[in-house]
Amino acid sequence: MFSKVLVLCVGNICRSPMAEAMLRQRLQGRDVQVASAGLKACVGAGIDPNAQAVLQQAHLDGSAHRACQVSPDMLRWAELVLVMEQHHISAVVNDAPQVRGKAFLIGKWQNDQEIADPFRRPKKEFQTTYQLLSRCIDDWLPYLSH
Numbered sequence: 001m002f003s004k005v006l007v008l009c010v011g012n013i014c015r016s017p018m019a020e021a022m023l024r025q026r027l028q029g030r031d032v033q034v035a036s037a038g039l040k041a042c043v044g045a046g047i048d049p050n051a052q053a054v055l056q057q058a059h060l061d062g063s064a065h066r067a068c069q070v071s072p073d074m075l076r077w078a079e080l081v082l083v084m085e086q087h088h089i090s091a092v093v094n095d096a097p098q099v100r101g102k103a104f105l106i107g108k109w110q111n112d113q114e115i116a117d118p119f120r121r122p123k124k125e126f127q128t129t130y131q132l133l134s135r136c137i138d139d140w141l142p143y144l145s146h
Contacts, residue, residue, distance in 0.1 A: 058130065
């Protein structure tokens with residue numbers, strides 16, 4: 001069972017903050033810490049307005065989110081690192097070899113589903129991203145501490 005989860009994407013303004021908000025909601029009452037960061041983060045930026053709108057439709061709020069760059073300390077802290085695309089695993093392991101074995105696609109249980117970046121795309125793409133993330137997160141819940 002994992003109790004410290006780090007979710008990564010590129011800019012940390014679309015996919016990973018959406019996934020972080022969804023995980024926090026679904027893990028209420030469980031002793032699990034969740035954080036998100038970016039591989040090339042838009043440091044200090046808020047969540048993308050389309051991502052926030054889609055979260056609000058699901059009664060979630062990402063308005064307090066501020067993008068941050070993934071750091072070696074964050075990678076050491078995490079017991080499980082969830083990424084959106086296969087090449088993100090390679091990038092993280094290349095920078096931090098100790099992550100090998102604890103970094104996985106968020107879509108691992110959905111036939112290694114990758115989650116495409118909806119940045120600068122229509123809101124409909126963010127809705128699709130939300131739906132994909134929702135299924136992927138549900139599949140990880142049994143592996144997260146109770």
